[in-house]
Amino acid sequence: MPLPIPSILTHPSFPTVISLPQPTRKGKAPVATTRGGPFDIAWEVYGEGNIRVVWVMGLNAPGMAWHRQSRYFGVDRGHIYSSLVFDNRGVGNSDKPLLRYTTTEMARDLLEVLSHVGWTGEERRIHLVGASMGGMIAMEFALLAPHLLASLTLQSTAAKLIDPLPWYTTLVNRVTMFLPKPLPLRLQHTQSVLFTPTFLSSAPSPPTTDPTFPTNADLFIAEELWRRAHLPITPWANYLLQGLAVSGHCISADRLKSLGEVLEGRVKIRVITGDEDKLVAWTHSKEIVEGMEEGRGELVMERGCGHVVHWERGGERGYNVAMEEYFGVGEWAWGRGREESARGESG
Template sequence: MLNIYRAFVAPTAEETLRHPAYPSAIWALESHRKGMVDAAIGRGGPVKIAWEIHGEGPTKVVLIMGLAGVKTSWQRQTKYFGHDRADEYSVLILDNRGMGESDKPLARYTTSAMAADVVDVLDHVGWTAEREVHLVGISLGGMIAQEVAYAIPTRLRSLTLLSTTAQFESGPARSWTDAIRQRVGFVVPKSEEQGMIDTSRQLFSDEWLAAPDDAAALPSPKTTPRCGPAPGSPDGEYRAFDTNFQRFQAQELFKRRQVGWFTRQGFLCQLIAAGWHRKSPEQLRELADKVGRERIFIMHGTADNMITVANGEKLIKYIEPAVGLIVEGVGHAPGMDRPEWFNSLLEERFIAFNKL
C-alpha cells in the first residue's frame, strides 16, 4: 500500500487488478459504427486513426481527448449522449495519433497535424456539411480543437474548449521546458503506481480521489464489461471500487495493459505537440470571427492543477465567446469527477447552439 494523502492509502496496481470491480472498469458501450482511417495522406502518412460513433441521433458531437487519453476516457459522456440518448445524439470519439489503437509514428507531432487527422476522420464518416458538428476538446484536445476550428470553421455548429490554452502557461513551472520535465516525470523515472498517483493529483482534488467510488454512475449490466466477466460474479455485473482514485487507477491500468495502447514514445510526441501549440491573440480573434462567437463555449476551473486558470481566462479575453465560465473549485477533468453536472452543462449548450 502507498501512502499518498493524510487520510487515504492508495492501493497498489496489483491490488486494483485483483479487485472485483476491475473487470468492469471499462464499460461495455458498443459503438454503432467504428473503423480505422488512413489519415495524413500526403502529409507524412498514412497514419491510422481509430474512431467510433455511438448513437444515431441528428445532433453530431465530436469529443477530442487530451494528453495520453483514449476513446474510453470519454465513457461517462459516451454513455450519456450516445447510449442513454442515442436517438438524439451521434457521438464521435477517436484515439489521437500516439495513443490507443491509433498509430504512433516517431515524428514531431503538432496540434495542427493532429487536427488535420480529425478532419480526415470527419471526411471519412461523412460529417462534412456546413454547421453540422459540435466540437468539444479538453486540455490537449482543446488545443487540437482550436486548430480544427481554424481549418474548417463553417463546418462547426459549435466549439467547446475545456481546461485548455492558446499557449501553455502553468502553475509552478518557470518555463515550458520546466513543465515538460515535470510531466515526463509522471511516466519515466517513477514506478507505475507513483506515476499514476502524481497524475491523479494534477487532474483531481485530494478530497475527490479519497472519496468512495460512486456506484450510482455505473451503467445497467446489459452486456459483458469490456475487461471480461467479473470473477465470482454474474457475467456483466458492474461493481464499485473502494475510492474514486482506484477507479481512475483501474482505467489507467486497463489502458497500459492493452498491447501497444500506451507507449512512452507516443506520450512524449503528444507532449511536445502540446508544448509547441501557439495561437496568438490575433489568431484567436480570427478564429472567433470565422466560427462565430455566438457558437463558442469556454470553461476552466479554478482548481485546475494541470493547466492553470489563467490560461482559460486569456482564451475568454481574446475569443469573447458566447459563454465563458470560470468555475470555482473545478479541476482539470470535470467530465470524470463531476459527470452529472458536466453532461447536463454540455447538453444545455448543445440545445442552445442548435437553435442558432
C-alpha cells in the same frame, strides 16, 4: 490510503470497471497521405441521432476515456445524438508514426477522419468538444474548418501554455514529467495532478460498478489498469511526441481574435475550467475568452474542480446534463457561464 494495486486487480468490480458500449459504427481512417503518412486513425460512432458531437481527448489518452459521454449521449440518448470518439495519432488503436506532431497536424487528421465518416458535407452540424490537448486541437480545427461547427467547447486548455515559474524550474518539471517511473508512482503522480484531493478521497458517484471501489482514487487506478490490459500501451517516443506538440502549441493573439471572427458570432464558444486545475491553470481559459472578440465566448468556472471536469462534475445535473442542454437549447449552460464568469471576475 488508496488500495494497493494487487487489491484493485482482485476486486470484484475490476473486470467491469469500464464497460464499453457497442459502437454503432467503427473503423480506421487513413490520414496524412501528403503529410508524412498515410497512417490510420481509429474511430467509433455511438448513436444514430441527428445531433453530431465530436469529442477530442488529451495527452496520451485514447478516445475511450470519454466512455461516460459515449454511454450517456450515444447509448442512453442515441436516438438524439451521434457521438464520435477517436484515438489521436500515437495512442490507442491508431497508428503510432515517428514524425513531428503538432496540434495543427492533428486537427488536419480529425478533419480527414470526419470526411471519411461522412460528416463534412453539411455546415453547422458538429458540436466539437476538446479537453486539454484536445482543446488545443479543437482550436486549430475551428480555424481550419469553421463552417462545420455548430458549437465549440474548449475544456481545461490553453491558447499557449504560460508557466509562471522560472525557466529552469519549468525545464526540470517537464523533464521529470517525461522520465519513466514505476507504475505505482506514475499512477499516484498522475491522479494527484489531474484531480483535487477532495474528489480523490470521495466515494464514486453513480453510475458506477457494484460493488464499487471505496474512493475515486481507487476507481481511477482501476480504470488505468483496465486500459493497460485492453489497449495498446503508448510507446514512450509517441508520448514524448504528443508532449512536444502540447509544448509547441501556440494560438497567437491575432489568431485567437480571428477565432471569434471566423465563427461569425453564430457559433457558441464555451470555455470550461476548474479553478483548482494543477495541470493547465484556469487563467489560461480566462485568456482565451478575453483574447477573442468581445461576446464571442463564455467562461464557465467550475469551483473546487481539477483538470478532468467531465469526470469530477459527473454527478446529478453535472457535466453531461449541462452539455446536453448546451447542445440543445443551451440556456442553462449559457446562463450559468455568464453567472460563473461574473463570480470569477469579482472573486
